[in-house]
Amino acid sequence: MVHTRQNQNTFSTAQKRRFVDAVLALKRSGRYDEFVRTHIDFYVGDGDGALRVAHMTPSFFPWHRKFLLEFERALQKKDPGVTVPYWDWTVDRTPAVSLWGEDFLGGNGRRSDRQVTTGPFARRHGNWTVTEAVTDGDFLMRDFGRPQAPVDLPSKAELAGAMDETQYDAKPWNSLSAGGFRNKLEGWPSRRGDRTWFNHNRVHRWVSGHMLGAGSVNDPVFWLHHAFVDLCWSRWRRRHPDVDPYLPLERPGLGDPQHGRVLAAGDVMPPWNIPLRDMLEHTSLYRYE
Amino acid sequence: MNSRVSLTYPRPAESVAAPAATGRAPDGRPLLTRRSATLILLGAASTTAAVLQLRPSGTDEPGTGPESFDETYLGRRITGVRSSDAAAGGVPAWQVAVDGRPLHLMRRADGSYLSMVDHYASYPTPLDAARGAVAELGDQQLRPHVGGM
Structure with missing residues (x-):
């Protein structure tokens, strides 16, 4: 059945409650933490010489689309009427x-330890204990805008810069790709030494706390962020219908530094x-409102 | 590739603590040899902040600095040793720890480093990545058994 994902800012109180309840049910069952672990395990740097399927790689979009879909299906086993908002x-x-808000994802972390103390994912309610993480705190952390090194959320112009790209991805198929939609939206600076982060990466930095590190899935906003990233990919395809929807078409050959490190369209x-x-293509599975 | 590039990167914004001694003469030459630096590091390891930034000698690997470091940063002890064991792809590996707990680092294709604590930015050197991680840790410790790949 094709279901619909909608903008979180149109959610009714009842929709928020159902989404939150389904997420908490997954957490209780232990399934949620399996998603956290999968994301940790599949984060591979492009300087480390291994196959990359999730980050710094052309399959950044399809990998996260499938990851979201699996999460959404798990949610729907708890409540068939729930979808992931963006x-x-x-x-x-x-x-x-x-x-x-208090009735949805809760707010920023408090200043002293960045602990989220409001909303359903606050530690004090006992429903959201962080277990798969890099640091030993068992509470969810956020640090909006990183006051110690301030960062804004991406602007419309920044996103447009990615959407205007006319090619899906470009050599060298990693975080240094200067052209192509994928790296522009994933958000790595292509110039060596440049310390500016864009779009997807910048949002992880703005939320900060758990969203900054390997355990980013511990923050449920991860899914709403990536649903929007997925929607941007969908919009990009509609805007550029005549170009290859995925690159590279062929695996990089022997002698290419990316040989064995990235997935080609047929993989x-x-x-x-x-x-x-x-x-x-996602329209046979779900649509965006 | 130009190994000097990594030495001209700006410090990460998080690195607000005492600026590192450059360990260089005004003309840019290292003040210390690697051998003497190692001896000093060994001597300083049990005391306090030895902050050494030396031009890498030997192999010119971009994104690396000295062969090891050991300093106190924001009250946390950070240590790193560059392993000569070639990791996958022949990339030199670093063993980095914060207060004795391993901090897993990953490489970017430009030779920079990411830590498990900060996955959505990269730092020019392992030391910078470790400092960035410490700045993020606050009062927390690294979990002992969350590894990388």
Whole structure:
């Protein structure tokens, strides 16, 4: 059945409650932490010489599309009426928006230890104990805008810069790709020594706390962020219907530094071992409102 | 590739503590040899902040600094040793720890480093990545068994 994902800022009180309840149910069952672990395990740097399927790589979009879909299906086993909403961070840009409300994701972390103390994911309610993480605190952390090194959410212009790209991805198929939609939206600076981060990466930095590190999935906003990233990919395809929806078409050959490190269009995608091509179109699975 | 590039990167914004001694003469030459630096590091390891920034000698690997470091940063002890064991792809590996607990680092293709604490930015050197991680840790410790790949 095709379901619909909608903007979180249109969610009714009842929709928020159902989404939150389903997420908490997954956490209780232990399934949520499996998603956290998968994301940790599949983060591979492009300087480390191994196959990359999730980050700094052309399959950044299809990998996260499948990851979200698996999460959404798990949610729907708890409540068939729930879908993952998206967070358009070019619009809902402040800590005051309803996304961070007491009845939805809760707000910023407190100053002393960045602990989230409001909303359903606050540690004190006993429903959200962080277990798969890099640091030993068992509470969810946020640090909006990183006051010690301030960062803004990406602007519409910054996102447009990615959407205007006319090619899906470009050599060298990693975090240094100067052209192509994928790296512009994933958000790595292509110039050596440049310390500016864009779009997807910048949002992780703005939320900060757990969203900054390997355990980013511990913050449920991860899913709303990536649903919007997924929507941007979908919009990009509609805007550029005549170009290859995925590159590279062929595996980089022997002698190419990316040989064995990136997936080509015809490859199978771990850990689900599904054809990557199955994730290039989503309208038979879900739609965006 | 020009190994000097890594030495001209700006400090990460998080590195607000005492600026590192450059360990260089005004003309840019290292004040210390690697051998003497190692001896000093060994001597300083049990005391306090030895902050040495030396031009890498031997192999010119971009994104690296000295062969090891051991300093106190924001009240946390950070240590790092460059392993000569070639990791996958022949990339030199670093063993980095904060207060004795391993901090897993990953490489970016430009030779910079990411830590498990900060996955969505990279730092020019392992020392910078470790400092960035410490700045993020606050009062927390690294969990002992969350490894990388």
